[in-house]
Amino acid sequence: MTAAALDLSLAPLVGAALLAVAVLHYLHYARGRIHLPGPVPWPVFGSLLQLGEDHAQTYLAWSRKYGPVFKVRLGEREVVVVNTAAASKELFNDQGSTYISRPLFNAFHKVVSSTAGFTIGTSPWDDSCKRKRKAAATALNRPAVQSYVPIIDRETLSLVEDVCKDGEDGSQSIDPYAYFQRYALNVSLVVNYGSRLDQVGDSLLKEIVEVETQVANFRSVSGQMSDYVPLLRHLPWNAAGTASAGASTRVRRDKYMKLLLDDLKARIAKKTDIACICGNILKDPEAKINDAELSSINLSMVSAGLDTLANTFVWSVGYLAKHPEIQEKALAAINDVYHGGIPDSLTEDVPYITALHKECSRFFSVLKLSLPRATLGDSTYRGVHIPDNTTVFLNAWAIHHDEARYNDVDVFRPERFLDAKEQSVQSHYSFGAGRRMCAGVFLAERELYIAFSKLIYFFRILPGEEDYDIDPATACANPRGLSSAPKPFKVRFEPRNLSSIRSFLEEEKTKAEHAMAAGIGAGSTAVEKEAAAA
Numbered sequence: 001m002t003a004a005a006l007d008l009s010l011a012p013l014v015g016a017a018l019l020a021v022a023v024l025h026y027l028h029y030a031r032g033r034i035h036l037p038g039p040v041p042w043p044v045f046g047s048l049l050q051l052g053e054d055h056a057q058t059y060l061a062w063s064r065k066y067g068p069v070f071k072v073r074l075g076e077r078e079v080v081v082v083n084t085a086a087a088s089k090e091l092f093n094d095q096g097s098t099y100i101s102r103p104l105f106n107a108f109h110k111v112v113s114s115t116a117g118f119t120i121g122t123s124p125w126d127d128s129c130k131r132k133r134k135a136a137a138t139a140l141n142r143p144a145v146q147s148y149v150p151i152i153d154r155e156t157l158s159l160v161e162d163v164c165k166d167g168e169d170g171s172q173s174i175d176p177y178a179y180f181q182r183y184a185l186n187v188s189l190v191v192n193y194g195s196r197l198d199q200v201g202d203s204l205l206k207e208i209v210e211v212e213t214q215v216a217n218f219r220s221v222s223g224q225m226s227d228y229v230p231l232l233r234h235l236p237w238n239a240a241g242t243a244s245a246g247a248s249t250r251v252r253r254d255k256y257m258k259l260l261l262d263d264l265k266a267r268i269a270k271k272t273d274i275a276c277i278c279g280n281i282l283k284d285p286e287a288k289i290n291d292a293e294l295s296s297i298n299l300s301m302v303s304a305g306l307d308t309l310a311n312t313f314v315w316s317v318g319y320l321a322k323h324p325e326i327q328e329k330a331l332a333a334i335n336d337v338y339h340g341g342i343p344d345s346l347t348e349d350v351p352y353i354t355a356l357h358k359e360c361s362r363f364f365s366v367l368k369l370s371l372p373r374a375t376l377g378d379s380t381y382r383g384v385h386i387p388d389n390t391t392v393f394l395n396a397w398a399i400h401h402d403e404a405r406y407n408d409v410d411v412f413r414p415e416r417f418l419d420a421k422e423q424s425v426q427s428h429y430s431f432g433a434g435r436r437m438c439a440g441v442f443l444a445e446r447e448l449y450i451a452f453s454k455l456i457y458f459f460r461i462l463p464g465e466e467d468y469d470i471d472p473a474t475a476c477a478n479p480r481g482l483s484s485a486p487k488p489f490k491v492r493f494e495p496r497n498l499s500s501i502r503s504f505l506e507e508e509k510t511k512a513e514h515a516m517a518a519g520i521g522a523g524s525t526a527v528e529k530e531a532a533a534a
């Protein structure tokens with residue numbers, strides 16, 4: 001027999017051996033480290049190609065098949081997805097010290113963040129992250145936020161003034177997005193840097209919003225297939241695309257972060273600065289926060305509340321415009337407490353407005369998959385071992401559709417949060433859960449409360465000329481983005497009483513000057529103490 005004939009006769013054997021290796025490799029891959037139920041993965045891609053456009057909605061459908069906690073394989077990564085309030089409590093609260101870290105992803109951590117570092121919300125848990133989180137959480141705790149109310153009032157003044165002016169006293173419909181972006185960004189900028197951007201069309205404001213939206217796309221756990229399939233990173237067009245888009249986003253971001261910091265340092269040198277979180281750390285010789293940690297706190301303050309708050313507002317305003325009956329209930333509730341007067345910002349004493357912003361957060365769930373977590377150490381769920389360094393998604397969208405928790409999940413009903421039973425349980429999961437829950441929750445809720453109460457008190461919000469869809473299940477403009485936004489639409493802010501708006505604006509302008517001159521109060525001392533203690 002010739003060598004060639006021998007080779008040929010061995011070919012089926014070699015083929016069978018290769019096939020056996022491939023099958024064994026696939027079985028090992030499909031079984032993985034975590035033995036929870038879940039969809040059968042495809043080779044290489046796992047379940048990535050079955051997830052559709054809106055991953056959170058697909059996970060909700062899968063949770064009905066595989067149970068409240070299931071495993072999904074995304075390329076090389078196994079992910080545990082948590083879909084009910086009860087399961088969230090079992091893992092994120094009862095085993096809080098294990099469900100405390102954040103996973104690393106290629107596009108965001110290696111490409112976009114290589115210079116300025118990670119935000120707090122994307123930092124794995126270690127001593128440095130602990131210091132950053134403590135400093136931010138202290139600067140954003142309840143008493144600190146109470147001292148920021150004049151700053152929120154200052155932005156509410158601009159909000160009321162500009163929707164009135166640009167909407168020509170309610171005769172013109174406007175796209176509400178930019179107004180809420182400025183509101184959210186300015187509160188964070190004043191609290192952190194003691195400076196604000198005045199105009200809705202301000203070029204720096206536009207730049208920050210545009211770049212932060214791009215960063216959010218890199219951060220999204222549903223956006224970058226190459227985060228899960230390393231092979232894709234090496235395809236020339238993909239590698240070049242991610243590297244150049246990531247680098248340009250990073251360069252643009254570094255530029256305005258430096259500008260904001262340099263501007264504050266210049267004001268400190270001239271002694272014209274006002275009290276603010278970053279200034280207090282810079283001026284404190286005892287501060288235990290190093291430059292990299294300060295950069296991380298600054299990044300978090302600029303980005304964390306921007307898309308999340310603006311998107312919650314825009315969805316809600318679009319919904320309220322189509323539901324005048326909810327606006328009238330809210331106004332009646334305000335009038336019950338203030339007898340026709342302007343609602344106060346210093347106290348949150350209209351329970352219906354609190355219930356309204358909670359229902360908006362639940363119903364629209366802007367961070368549908370929250371921010372991803374990683375486990376620090378081994379844990380178990382119902383006897384199934386979940387190993388160290390497992391990526392975990394909290395599916396807030398699914399929890400908000402958990403009938404065992406909310407009953408009539410598809411109905412927008414603020415009243416559900418007025419129920420006395422509600423006071424003893426976590427209202428909703430839009431701010432996450434457990435030990436890495438949103439550090440800005442008190443500030444965000446205060447911003448929601450103040451803006452809703454003032455807007456509803458001063459205006460009738462009406463839909464624009466063109467009809468629009470505002471159902472969060474179908475109207476999302478960016479289902480693969482980090483924070484879901486509705487497709488653009490317009491509304492009208494029709495003044496209920498123009499002269500009362502004018503006298504409010506006049507009075508608030510005087511107060512606003514004092515607020516800006518004072519800077520932040522309790523938060524600043526809190527941060528100083530924290531930095532010293534850390």
Ligand code: HEM
Pocket residue numbers: 120121122123133136140188300301304305306308309312366367370371372373429430431432433434435436437438439440441443444
């Ligand atoms: C409606 C507005 C907001 C929403 C829906 C929101 C939502 C979230 C969520 C879901 C997380 C992750 C929580 C988890 O893993 O369990 C988070 C983290 C965080 N948020 Fe917010 N957030 C909002 C506003 C803000 C604001 C205004 C700030 C501060 C200015 C802020 C600061 C942070 C920080 C620092 C983290 C990281 C916490 C950590 O990783 O330890 N957030 N936020």
